Amino acid sequence: MNNTVSAFLARHNFVNHVDILSAAQAIRSDMIKGLKKEPADQDMIRTFCNPPEKSAAGKSVIVIDAGGTNFRSCLVTFDENGQANISEMEKTRMPGVEKELSRAEFFEQIANNLEHLKNKSDRIGFCFSYPMEIQENGDGILLGFSKEVKAPEVVGCKVGECLKKALAAHGWNTINRITLCNDTVAALLAGNACAGETHKYSSYIGYILGTGMNAAYIQPACECCGVEKQIIVCESGKFLSVNRSDFDIDFDKTTVKPGTFYLEKLCSGAYLGPVSWFALKAAANEGLFSKPVAEKILALDVLSLIEVDKYLHGPYNTNCVLGKIAEAGTEEDSDVLYQILDAIAERSARYAAAILIACAIQTGAGKNAAQPICMLCDGTTFWKTNKTAARVSGYLDEILTNQLGIFWEIVTCDNDITLGAAISGLID
Numbered sequence: 292m293n294n295t296v297s298a299f300l301a302r303h304n305f306v307n308h309v310d311i312l313s314a315a316q317a318i319r320s321d322m323i324k325g326l327k328k329e330p331a332d333q334d335m336i337r338t339f340c341n342p343p344e345k346s347a348a349g350k351s352v353i354v355i356d357a358g359g360t361n362f363r364s365c366l367v368t369f370d371e372n373g374q375a376n377i378s379e380m381e382k383t384r385m386p387g388v389e390k391e392l393s394r395a396e397f398f399e400q401i402a403n404n405l406e407h408l409k410n411k412s413d414r415i416g417f418c419f420s421y422p423m424e425i426q427e428n429g430d431g432i433l434l435g436f437s438k439e440v441k442a443p444e445v446v447g448c449k450v451g452e453c454l455k456k457a458l459a460a461h462g463w464n465t466i467n468r469i470t471l472c473n474d475t476v477a478a479l480l481a482g483n484a485c486a487g488e489t490h491k492y493s494s495y496i497g498y499i500l501g502t503g504m505n506a507a508y509i510q511p512a513c514e515c516c517g518v519e520k521q522i523i524v525c526e527s528g529k530f531l532s533v534n535r536s537d538f539d540i541d542f543d544k545t546t547v548k549p550g551t552f553y554l555e556k557l558c559s560g561a562y563l564g565p566v567s568w569f570a571l572k573a574a575a576n577e578g579l580f581s582k583p584v585a586e587k588i589l590a591l592d593v594l595s596l597i598e599v600d601k602y603l604h605g606p607y608n609t610n611c612v613l614g615k616i617a618e619a620g621t622e623e624d625s626d627v628l629y630q631i632l633d634a635i636a637e638r639s640a641r642y643a644a645a646i647l648i649a650c651a652i653q654t655g656a657g658k659n660a661a662q663p664i665c666m667l668c669d670g671t672t673f674w675k676t677n678k679t680a681a682r683v684s685g686y687l688d689e690i691l692t693n694q695l696g697i698f699w700e701i702v703t704c705d706n707d708i709t710l711g712a713a714i715s716g717l718i719d
């Protein structure tokens with residue numbers, strides 16, 4: 292790295308090349324505390340369920356996927372061979388993103404969004420991608436919103452119970468069961484469902500790196516933790532024991548919930564753009580860019596991950612905001628700009644790998660190369676942000692396989708969250 296950029300990042304307490312294994316060990320230590328119900332950053336939410344042993348042949352379920360900025364709903368029907376057919380898909384905005392809503396307004400908006408699926412099944416698989424305390428009957432008590440959703444009255448309520456009441460007010464027939472699950476649980480269940488007969492996996496992990504970030508894994512029975520074998524949602528984004536740069540701290544002060552979700556704010560798509568914006572403005576003020584480029588950077592009102600990623604994928608693309616700015620300067624300007632942005636993206640990939648490593652170790656599986664741990668990874672930040680997926684794979688090879696002797700495989704599955712949420716809705 293350019294010495295000027297290295298010195299700049301060091302001045303602002305930005306750690307280049309975070310030690311991944313140390314980070315994974317710290318994350319796992321916190322996970323164990325959470326499992327034991329000791330004070331911990333991560334919630335370690337018990338789901339009281341495991342992947343089903345049989346397919347859901349001949350059944351239908353309404354599926355809701357609520358997370359990030361989008362709210363999706365559809366009907367999933369499994370044929371006699373257990374193959375899923377998705378129909379009547381609709382997408383709209385996530386309630387509470389555009390403006391603050393009361394509890395009644397929040398569930399009323401959800402009921403309105405589901406009108407096209409009225410009475411088409413008596414079961415709902417609800418992928419609700421926010422921290423919840425899952426109940427043994429499949430309902431979930433919301434612990435708090437992330438991703439800048441504004442509906443504070445919903446916190447602490449039983450989501451499924453409130454939704455049942457809202458649907459009844461809209462004239463729905465009796466809903467027998469609403470099963471709440473996290474998107475990471477849905478991803479894990481989809482990984483299990485898509486394995487097929489040609490693969491045998493020793494365990495499963497679901498990992499999301501998109502607007503937000505989280506992980507779920509299958510925890511073996513553990514007497515010292517007082518937990519039976521089941522899927523555990525980690526709420527990894529809430530982990531606080533991470534190094535934060537001046538840019539992270541300054542940005543955090545502008546968020547809806549400052550002082551929370553430190554790890555998520557270092558990694559996920561909702562935050563990488565704004566953190567990059569703070570870093571570039573600091574670099575412009577400290578003379579790292581020529582005057583024309585510095586002036587244009589300081590004139591920016593906002594910066595999204597989409598624009599950051601466009602530049603990282605094509606530094607001389609003048610059809611993107613940063614490429615156009617770099618065009619006004621020198622080759623050194625382009626180099627400095629790229630290195631700062633790439634350092635932020637690379638840090639995200641390192642922490643993503645650390646979370647997967649912590650979960651993989653905790654499964655106790657992956658000791659047989661022919662039966663690796665299945666990691667279903669989802670999210671636009673993971674798959675589309677420049678080099679992220681490749682970097683994570685490289686770090687897992689280096690640390691999980693070469694150093695720890697744990698075998699793994701990253702997989703994808705079409706409509707994974709929808710499929711997984713449908714399966715969760717049919718688990719009793």
